[in-house]
Amino acid sequence: MSDTGSNDPYDPNRPRQPEQPEQPEQPQEPRWGSNPPPPPEAPQSEPGGWSGGQLGGQQPGTPPPYGAPGAGQYGQPYGQPYGQPGGTPPPNYLVWAILSTIFCCLPLGIASIVFAAQVNGKYASGDIAGAQEASRKAKTFAVWSAGIGVVVAVIYILVVIVAVGTGSS
Amino acid sequence: MTAHVVSRTRRGAALAAPLGVATLALAAVGLVAAVDPNEPGHYPTCPFLAVTGQLCPGCGSLRAVHAMTHGDLAAALGLNLLTVLAVLPLAVIWLRWARRRWAGISRTDIAPAPVLWTLLVVVLAFGLLRNLPVGAPLAP
Numbered sequence: 126m127s128d129t130g131s132n133d134p135y136d137p138n139r140p141r142q143p144e145q146p147e148q149p150e151q152p153q154e155p156r157w158g159s160n161p162p163p164p165p166e167a168p169q170s171e172p173g174g175w176s177g178g179q180l181g182g183q184q185p186g187t188p189p190p191y192g193a194p195g196a197g198q199y200g201q202p203y204g205q206p207y208g209q210p211g212g213t214p215p216p217n218y219l220v221w222a223i224l225s226t227i228f229c230c231l232p233l234g235i236a237s238i239v240f241a242a243q244v245n246g247k248y249a250s251g252d253i254a255g256a257q258e259a260s261r262k263a264k265t266f267a268v269w270s271a272g273i274g275v276v277v278a279v280i281y282i283l284v285v286i287v288a289v290g291t292g293s294s
Numbered sequence: 295m296t297a298h299v300v301s302r303t304r305r306g307a308a309l310a311a312p313l314g315v316a317t318l319a320l321a322a323v324g325l326v327a328a329v330d331p332n333e334p335g336h337y338p339t340c341p342f343l344a345v346t347g348q349l350c351p352g353c354g355s356l357r358a359v360h361a362m363t364h365g366d367l368a369a370a371l372g373l374n375l376l377t378v379l380a381v382l383p384l385a386v387i388w389l390r391w392a393r394r395r396w397a398g399i400s401r402t403d404i405a406p407a408p409v410l411w412t413l414l415v416v417v418l419a420f421g422l423l424r425n426l427p428v429g430a431p432l433a434p
Contacts, residue, residue: 213400219410220387226379226417227352231342234352238414246407281338 215253215260217244218267225270229277231271237263305396312392327363331356351376351421354434373434376420 219241226234240263248256329336342350361370362378370378381425393400423429 142367144372212406213402217404217410220384220407223384227355227374229341229352231350231352231421235414235418238410238417240406242410242414245404245410248404249407277338277341285335 130229212247215244215257216264217241217260218263221267221270222263225267225274229274233266233273237266237270240266304398308395308398309392312388312395316388321361323359326356326359331360347432349421349424351417351424353424357434372431375432376417 158238217240222234222237222241225237240259243259244256246264247253247259331337336358337356340350340353342348343353343388355377358370358373358377361373361380367378420432424432424434
């Protein structure tokens with residue numbers, strides 16, 4: 126077999142996905158690390174998800190995203206696999222923000238939380254470009270707080286080594 | 295046949311990042327457990343505290359982690375309430391991340407922005423309160 130195998134319906138390692146026999150031309154599922162398709166104009170409300178800001182946004186004429194009978198055996202929305210409109214939100218680096226607030230530098234951590242909140246708020250309101258810009262800033266602050274944390278730690282270790290060295294000699 | 299091998303390889307590579315992060319985190323926790331932050335000189339002082347003389351929202355975190363690893367949850371809560379409360383959300387975020395990597399899917403859901411703004415307010419209020427007499431129980 127020449128393909129990478131994940132479309133083999135008998136592959137026990139195949140990632141979980143609802144069977145969709147009605148769509149044999151279904152494109153190969155994206156690998157992690159592959160580039161996601163371009164973001165949509167506005168995020169769609171994901172059932173069971175946290176798309177936010179879309180309360181009551183279901184259009185009256187829109188068929189419910191839940192599946193046709195027999196499809197979506199895992200409860201995932203039928204006909205709306207990941208990567209399609211609704212897509213991948215820009216990363217907000219919230220974990221970096223929390224860690225830098227707790228363990229590193231308060232101002233950087235606070236700024237990181239602000240940008241993380243901006244990412245989600247702008248994405249939820251359909252401002253994809255703004256969300257990506259906020260994501261870029263959040264990443265910058267994450268890198269800076271990690272870098273400063275490492276630099277401070279290294280300097281401190283050097284100071285301690287020097288102090289111990291001079292104290293014992 | 296090769297399909298299975300490729301699929302396993304892909305999953306192994308996909309889990310490398312979460313497992314690496316978990317290893318680093320456990321190593322850091324192990325270090326804090328073994329090297330007591332209650333002893334002066336073991337770790338650098340919080341830069342914010344050193345410069346301003348005021349407690350930051352994270353002050354007491356190393357001692358709180360140390361107390362948690364030694365089973366003293368009450369002491370950990372007294373040293374830094376937010377750090378103790380952050381453990382479970384961080385673990386959940388890690389699990390969801392690892393599960394997405396395992397399944398090879400992208401993230402499609404985001405936390406509502408008001409939740410994050412609330413987090414910001416809570417962190418700032420916590421940092422302010424623990425410097426005031428009324429918030430003394432929140433100070434390490």
